[in-house]
Structure formats: C-alpha cells, structure tokens
Amino acid sequence: MGASRVDAPAAMEPRMVSPTDFFPKLSTPRERKVDGENRSFKQRWEMDYLFVKTKNKPQCLVCLQILAVCKEYNVKRHYASQHEFQFSKYTGNLRLAVIKDLKTKLKSQSPVPVPTTNTEKAAIKASFLICEEIVKRKKAFSDGAFIKECAVKMARAFGSEEMAKCFESV
Numbered sequence: 001m002g003a004s005r006v007d008a009p010a011a012m013e014p015r016m017v018s019p020t021d022f023f024p025k026l027s028t029p030r031e032r033k034v035d036g037e038n039r040s041f042k043q044r045w046e047m048d049y050l051f052v053k054t055k056n057k058p059q060c061l062v063c064l065q066i067l068a069v070c071k072e073y074n075v076k077r078h079y080a081s082q083h084e085f086q087f088s089k090y091t092g093n094l095r096l097a098v099i100k101d102l103k104t105k106l107k108s109q110s111p112v113p114v115p116t117t118n119t120e121k122a123a124i125k126a127s128f129l130i131c132e133e134i135v136k137r138k139k140a141f142s143d144g145a146f147i148k149e150c151a152v153k154m155a156r157a158f159g160s161e162e163m164a165k166c167f168e169s170v
Contacts, residue, residue: 039070046099049079050087052106061102062087064109119158126157 041053051058051067058075059066062083067074090098130150133139139146148167155163 045075049075051075122158126154129153
C-alpha cells in the first residue's frame with residue numbers, strides 16, 4: 001500500500017523562509033571575567049621586577065606606579081621598559097639591599113592629610129573661593145581691591161562676620 005500524507009516527513013512540508021536563514025549564526029560574545037582568572041601577586045616579582053603588593057595591586061618600588069591588572073606580563077613589561085637598564089646590574093645581596101632601601105622609601109611616603117577639623121575645612125573652602133574669584137576676574141594679586149574682596153570672602157567662610165567687617169574697613 002501507498003504511504004498517506006500523514007506519514008510524510010515534516011521536512012517535505014513548505015515553511016516560511018526568514019532572512020536569518022541566509023547568514024551564518026554567530027556566537028554571542030562572552031565578557032571576560034578577570035576576577036575568575038585567579039590572578040594573584042607572586043612573591044618572586046619583588047626580587048625579579050622590583051614590585052610589591054599594595055591593596056591587592058602590584059606597585060613599582062622605583063616609580064611607585066600601581067598597575068591595574070595583576071599579571072606577570074604587565075609587571076615584566078613595566079620593569080623592562082622603565083627600570084631594567086638602571087637596576088639589572090644589581091644582583092644577589094646588593095639587589096636585596098636596593099629592594100630594602102626602596103621599601104623603606106615607600107613606607108616613608110605619607111598620604112595626603114585629610115582635613116579633620118572645621119577650621120581646616122573652612123580654610124580649604126576659603127581657598128577655593130579665592131581661586132574662583134581669581135579665575136572669574138582674571139586679576140593679579142597686585143590688585144589691592146580685589147585682594148580685599150577675597151579676604152572678606154575668606155573671613156565669611158570661617159564664619160566670622162566681624163572679621164569680614166574689619167577687612168571691609170581697610
């Protein structure tokens with residue numbers, strides 16, 4: 001007996017053709033996750049490339065630059081391009097002494113002090129107000145009237161209205 005239409009394969013039935021049928025299917029790009037690549041600072045980089053670990057980032061002991069990504073390629077490239085000529089001559093105990101000296105200099109670097117008292121904050125605010133006036137008026141500090149106005153603004157920034165009046169009377 002003959003096959004009926006019900007037994008016919010589905011591939012024989014007509015179907016709609018879409019524009020995507022003519023182009024190859026591209027895979028969707030995946031974003032790389034640097035955190036998942038287990039990049040960590042290697043202790044030997046200190047001796048080989050003069051780098052130390054600072055806040056989970058490699059920092060050069062010579063120029064204090066902090067690299068964005070903790071990869072040996074980046075550390076090695078920085079050392080080779082910036083400092084290899086100067087520091088490759090130091091080996092063994094002499095290199096250890098240089099590293100110790102550079103570490104001491106790094107630790108002696110003091111961070112920028114952050115104003116803590118109201119007086120310090122007011123002084124910073126006053127200095128910004130003075131800078132703003134200088135920029136607005138394009139004046140030199142030799143202009144007495146201009147400096148007087150700046151002193152009045154500074155006194156008001158400190159919250160001393162009577163000092164502002166004293167400056168105005170000068």
